[in-house]
Amino acid sequence: MAKRSVKDAAELIPDRPSIPKIRAAAKECRACHLWKYGTQTVFGEGAPKAQLMFVGEQRGDAEDLAGHPFVGPAGKLLDRTLAEVGIDRGTVYVTNVVKHFKWQPRGKRRIHKKPSTGEIAACRPWLDTEIELVKPRAIVCLGATAAQALIGRQFKVTAHRGEFVASMLAPMMLATVHPSSILRAPDDATRRIEMKRFTDDLRKVARALTRKA
Numbered sequence: 596m597a598k599r600s601v602k603d604a605a606e607l608i609p610d611r612p613s614i615p616k617i618r619a620a621a622k623e624c625r626a627c628h629l630w631k632y633g634t635q636t637v638f639g640e641g642a643p644k645a646q647l648m649f650v651g652e653q654r655g656d657a658e659d660l661a662g663h664p665f666v667g668p669a670g671k672l673l674d675r676t677l678a679e680v681g682i683d684r685g686t687v688y689v690t691n692v693v694k695h696f697k698w699q700p701r702g703k704r705r706i707h708k709k710p711s712t713g714e715i716a717a718c719r720p721w722l723d724t725e726i727e728l729v730k731p732r733a734i735v736c737l738g739a740t741a742a743q744a745l746i747g748r749q750f751k752v753t754a755h756r757g758e759f760v761a762s763m764l765a766p767m768m769l770a771t772v773h774p775s776s777i778l779r780a781p782d783d784a785t786r787r788i789e790m791k792r793f794t795d796d797l798r799k800v801a802r803a804l805t806r807k808a
């Protein structure tokens with residue numbers, strides 16, 4: 596079926612939305628030019644009424660090909676960390692601020708490219724609708740792009756990771772690094788330190804969810 600031409604993703608959101616309906620509708624989205632480059636939209640997935648939602652930047656190469664979020668190396672690192680802090684991956688919802696893969700070629704590889712402010716804004720209606728439908732008690736922003744989109748343009752993950760911040764989007768909002776940044780650590784010692792900090796951040800969320808249940 597030919598893709599509809601739309602200026603705003605909000606035009607595609609059905610009147611009585613549900614996660615399956617908006618996932619299907621997003622396949623027709625042309626609200627920014629990224630639909631031309633990704634293999635497919637990779638929408639959020641997880642428990643429809645999850646207490647905890649993770650928001651990353653965009654899918655990686657593996658996710659783009661698989662059509663599912665957080666299934667590549669960074670997703671596996673997230674899975675291991677969730678297990679370590681006692682959070683069942685089946686009870687969370689994972690998504691990204693941008694639903695198509697933005698990349699640039701490097702040899703035969705497709706290298707991740709940071710989405711622009713305009714692309715993030717164009718895709719925002721999808722994310723806002725996911726949040727409204729899931730109504731998570733806690734949102735964890737993974738990385739600077741997600742944190743700046745959901746918390747504020749001036750927010751610095753390096754300075755305020757692991758801190759709960761006030762938000763209209765969920766009772767609890769916190770940012771930490773994207774797990775892909777841990778995988779890119781320059782050496783084993785740095786990776787171990789970053790892994791511990793990431794685990795500590797997620798443990799804080801796990802404890803808060805338990806305390807305030």
Ligand code: SF4
Pocket residue numbers: 604621624625626627628629630636693694695714717718719
């Ligand atoms: S990235 Fe988002 S706004 Fe852009 S075409 Fe894809 S779904 Fe639409």
